[in-house]
Amino acid sequence: MPEQARYFPVPGAHLYTVLHHTPDPVARVLFVGPFASERHFSYHPWVRWARYLAARQIEVLRYDYRGVGESTGAFGQMTFEEWDEDVRLLAEWLNRRSPGVPLILHGLEMGALLAGRAFEGGIGDSLLLWAPPATANQALRSSLLLWAGLEQMWESSNNRTSASEYIRQLEQGSSIEIQGYEWSSRLWCDSFHVHLPAAMRNESPSCKLYGRPVRIVNLNRHAAPLVKPHLMYHELRDLSHIYSTNFEWIGSLLAQPTEA
Amino acid sequence: MERAIETRELIALRSLDTTIPGTFHRACDGGHPMYGNGNSRERIGVLFLNSLTPTRAARGDSSVSWADSFAELGYPSFRIDLPGFGDSATDPPADLLNFVNLGGYTRIACAVIKALVAQYHLSGVVLFGLCAGAVSAIYTAADSKECLGLILLDPYFHLPQANGSTVFNRLMNQIPPGALRRGIRGIVHGTRAVRERQLRKQLPETSNFRLLDRWKTVMSSGLPIIMFTAPAIKQKGVEFDYVDYLRTQLSDESQVEIKAVQGADHTFANCLGRSVVRQQTEEWLNTHFPPVTSRV
Numbered sequence: 001m002p003e004q005a006r007y008f009p010v011p012g013a014h015l016y017t018v019l020h021h022t023p024d025p026v027a028r029v030l031f032v033g034p035f036a037s038e039r040h041f042s043y044h045p046w047v048r049w050a051r052y053l054a055a056r057q058i059e060v061l062r063y064d065y066r067g068v069g070e071s072t073g074a075f076g077q078m079t080f081e082e083w084d085e086d087v088r089l090l091a092e093w094l095n096r097r098s099p100g101v102p103l104i105l106h107g108l109e110m111g112a113l114l115a116g117r118a119f120e121g122g123i124g125d126s127l128l129l130w131a132p133p134a135t136a137n138q139a140l141r142s143s144l145l146l147w148a149g150l151e152q153m154w155e156s157s158n159n160r161t162s163a164s165e166y167i168r169q170l171e172q173g174s175s176i177e178i179q180g181y182e183w184s185s186r187l188w189c190d191s192f193h194v195h196l197p198a199a200m201r202n203e204s205p206s207c208k209l210y211g212r213p214v215r216i217v218n219l220n221r222h223a224a225p226l227v228k229p230h231l232m233y234h235e236l237r238d239l240s241h242i243y244s245t246n247f248e249w250i251g252s253l254l255a256q257p258t259e260a
Numbered sequence: 261m262e263r264a265i266e267t268r269e270l271i272a273l274r275s276l277d278t279t280i281p282g283t284f285h286r287a288c289d290g291g292h293p294m295y296g297n298g299n300s301r302e303r304i305g306v307l308f309l310n311s312l313t314p315t316r317a318a319r320g321d322s323s324v325s326w327a328d329s330f331a332e333l334g335y336p337s338f339r340i341d342l343p344g345f346g347d348s349a350t351d352p353p354a355d356l357l358n359f360v361n362l363g364g365y366t367r368i369a370c371a372v373i374k375a376l377v378a379q380y381h382l383s384g385v386v387l388f389g390l391c392a393g394a395v396s397a398i399y400t401a402a403d404s405k406e407c408l409g410l411i412l413l414d415p416y417f418h419l420p421q422a423n424g425s426t427v428f429n430r431l432m433n434q435i436p437p438g439a440l441r442r443g444i445r446g447i448v449h450g451t452r453a454v455r456e457r458q459l460r461k462q463l464p465e466t467s468n469f470r471l472l473d474r475w476k477t478v479m480s481s482g483l484p485i486i487m488f489t490a491p492a493i494k495q496k497g498v499e500f501d502y503v504d505y506l507r508t509q510l511s512d513e514s515q516v517e518i519k520a521v522q523g524a525d526h527t528f529a530n531c532l533g534r535s536v537v538r539q540q541t542e543e544w545l546n547t548h549f550p551p552v553t554s555r556v
Contacts, residue, residue: 005270005281005347006261014265018347043314043346069317070283070324072265093261180320180529236351 003054007072008063010082010089016070017063017090020054026254028094029053029104030124031062032087032111037143037179038228039069042108045226045239052243058250059101061094068181076175076182080114080136080194087118104128104250109227110139113196119210120197126213126253128246129200131227136194140183141167146228147178215249217242267293267331273340273379275371281347282316282340283324284380285331289553293331304408304549305382306330308339309369309400311393312356313527315346318390320529326388329538334551335386338376342368342396360392361419361468363399370404377406384408386549388541390528391416394487395471401483402474409548410478410485411541413528417475417502419468464500475506482513484548488537490524517544 002021007014031050034042050060066082067075087105094103105124107115112132119127133139148163166176170188177183199206206214219227223242263270266286273280286293287303308323310316316339317324327337342365344352353359373385386409389397394415401407435441463472479485489503503518510516519540524533545551 003347003349004261005272006263007265007268007270008261014262016270017261019261037320040313040315040317040319044352047347048351069315069321072268075321177531180322180527180534182531236354 008090008093010066010086013066013071013073015063015066015086015090017061018050020050020060020062022054022057022059024057025059025098025101026057027102027104027250028059028061028098029106029128029250030087030091030094030115031060032105032107032115032118033062033064034108034227035110035139035143036065036068036075036181037147038109039064041225042227045237046108048239049243052240053247053250056247061090063090076184079186080190083114084117087114088121088123091118091123102126102254104253106130107132109133110136113139113194116196116200117194119212119214120200124212127200127206127210127215128249129214129216131219131223132196132200132216134196134201136191137188140188140191142228144178144183213253215246217246267328271338273372273375275375276368278343278368279349280340280342280368280372282338283327285327285337285339287334287336288332289334302381302383303334303336303552304545305376305380305385306335306337306411306545307373307376307385307387308337309365309387309389309393309396310340310342310345311390311527312360313390316341318529319527320534322527322529322534323388325534326538326541329542330545333542333545334553335545335549336380336382338385340372342372357392357420360395362470363396363474365396366399366403369396369400373400373404373406382406386411386545388413390414391526395468398471398474398478401478407483409483410487411544412485412487413537414488414490414526417468417472417506418464418466418500421466463505467500467502476509479506479509479514479516480511482515484515484544486517486519486541486544488524488528488540489518489520490526490528490533491520491522515548 004019004021006017008017033039033046050062053060064071066086067073067078091103102125104126105115105119106128107113108130112129113136115127116129116132118124144166145163148166169176170183170185173185175182175184199209200214200216203214203216221229223239226239269284269286271282271284273282308316308327311318313319323339327339330337341348343350344356353364376382376385384406387397387400387407388411390413394412397410397412398415401410432441432445507518521533521536524530524536528534528537
């Protein structure tokens with residue numbers, strides 16, 4: 001399937017996007033990936049999932065957050081508002097591309113949170129959430145704990161810094177560096193206020209509330225490296241059971257009669 | 261949607277019947293990015309090869325920032341996803357590490373270099389590789405006439421533990437976890453360490469002899485090489501000091517600089533590692549490959 005890598009202009013930066021093109025798509029999916037430090041761990045299964053859908057006549061657009069990966073912008077200066085805006089602008093672009101084709105928002109971990117917030121704002125015809133955290137802070141905290149644990153392995157006992165010490169530094173206004181990304185104190189403080197909409201903690205109430213289909217999938221460690229822990233590289237791990245069951249759900253949406 | 265922005269361009273190179281996706285960081289001249297392939301004429305390009313990190317951005321997007329810096333200095337820089345990495349069309353080989361250790365990416369990397377030199381009118385390339393990427397870079401440099409220099413970050417010259425260790429591990433697994441198992445492991449590893457320290461100049465049997473042979477070829481040809489090591493990180497199960505060994509092998513023709521970066525982690529993605537590598541590589545590039553300027 002042809003894949004088209006392009007830059008998408010957003011205020012102050014360019015997002016790196018890859019469109020998994022398919023002729024006459026029956027649906028389009030906007031992939032909102034995991035957070036900065038998780039990006040490269042989950043990259044292979046995330047791309048494979050996009051290709052899986054594209055091979056089944058579902059067009060996929062995936063991208064890197066502003067300031068992350070191939071996108072431009074300084075990560076340390078980014079805010080959740082800007083990452084929310086990325087989702088909105090890309091969804092609008094997809095909608096303009098072919099207004100008659102249903103748009104599914106699909107997020108993984110932090111991306112699930114961003115996708116959920118966009119969906120609550122009225123974007124998308126359906127929503128697929130993988131491993132959504134309750135708050136952005138929960139996602140950041142789990143990344144920090146994992147990273148701090150790994151750091152301890154390399155350091156002598158005199159030089160070790162505990163996760164709670166890193167959190168204290170963030171709370172006191174300092175920046176820290178996690179997996180090569182500068183986490184600002186502002187990012188940490190803001191993350192407490194970025195919530196997954198309460199109704200999205202369960203599928204049934206959210207479907208009723210929004211009047212559009214919602215699926216929530218809680219992935220466990222057997223889905224690594226799609227989700228944490230990423231202690232080892234498992235690029236070739238077979239995740240086809242996850243792909244097929246979620247594709248079935250998408251297929252069931254498309255089979256439903258649309259309201260006149 | 262755009263294929264190119266002011267400083268970068270997304271590329272798709274056709275090499276050996278496969279498409280290699282990548283990012284081209286335009287060289288700057290007088291502080292401004294240059295447009296058009298012809299403007300790279302006679303310049304040295306910097307080509308980043310993948311480490312085991314799945315994407316061409318590398319851990320913490322460190323390769324992106326290095327490529328930006330080198331391009332600003334006047335060196336067109338290229339980051340690619342070799343087959344099995346990032347946005348390439350194929351899955352990684354089942355035994356990726358072994359594939360890399362045996363020089364599995366040499367052929368495609370050489371083909372990519374040829375394609376870049378032809379397409380961007382470069383006078384040659386300097387290869388940049390971290391860890392497994394450094395291993396691929398050494399193999400490629402030995403086979404490519406267009407490779408004019410090497411930037412190596414924490415290369416390794418050993419192979420994973422051979423069968424004997426597997427047998428040892430199987431035996432150890434017969435012992436219930438606990439103090440006895442830890443004790444026996446400690447004694448065996450300690451004995452191995454002492455033995456390897458005593459045989460300092462003699463390569464251990466787990467050495468990657470094929471790679472060391474290519475290293476010797478490259479090093480003795482006088483190719484400029486800068487190598488960064490992160491001495492704080494001790495690779496598990498590797499007691500032999502390969503860097504020390506390589507130092508003893510340098511000849512009069514060698515142009516090898518070895519820099520230990522205290523405080524860097526193995527990926528050099530932390531702030532300190534990143535900035536030391538950037539600064540010292542820039543100095544090294546300036547010395548060995550002075551930037552070409554179009555203005556008189």
